[in-house]
Amino acid sequence: MIDKIVLAGFGGQGVLFIGKILAYAGMLDEQEVCWIPSYGPEMRGGTANCSVIISDEAINSTVLEHADSGIVLNQPAYEKFLPFIKPGGTLVVNSSVIDTTNSRDDIEIVEVPTNEITSELGNPSLANMVCLGALLNRLTTAKLSSIEKAIDEVVAKKRPQMREVNITAVKKGMAY
DSSP: OEEEEEEEEETTSSHHHHHHHHHHHHHHTTOEEEEEEEEOSOSSSSEEEEEEEEESSOOOOOOOSSEEEEEEOSHHHHHHHGGGEEEEEEEEEETTTOOOSSOOSSSEEEEEOHHHHHHHHTOGGGHHHHHHHHHHTTOSSOOHHHHHHHHIIIIITTOGGGHHHHHHHHHHHHHO
16 A cells, blocks of 8 residues: 655645654554655745655655645645646645636545634644545545554644644544
8 A cells, every 4th residue: 555645835834744744654653654845945935845655565766756645725736736646536625725616527626625624623723734634534554543643743742732633623624
């Protein structure tokens, strides 16, 4: 089993963070993992994306020609990475800010109204985690228990008050 995932948005939206959580979850499950971040020189507001590969076998190439699935958090990321998802793949989009009129019929587009969901949670910065939850149901190599452990390792040690909030956001995305 292998998942090749692309994540993209503006810097500050937590794109690299959810990539790190996915990669860490794969490591905790003793799988092969590759996490490659890419970002512009801007601190916030520039483009950011990363690729994550999680596999139960050796990863022979870290270069993704096409991804099995992805998450995009803004319109420029949607336009750039829509063609990057292979036929039969899944793309989770933040439908609160992305117009999916220009779409494809050979992939599954999961439109998640993150503004509404994060409003309900009382924290608009959780859009990335909600989208991660929406993608999690469609991955073959990651599961909720692994994501929870990764959040414990990456988030809870530094900011314990954010543990439950992040896990709740992931679960809301999964339910959506």
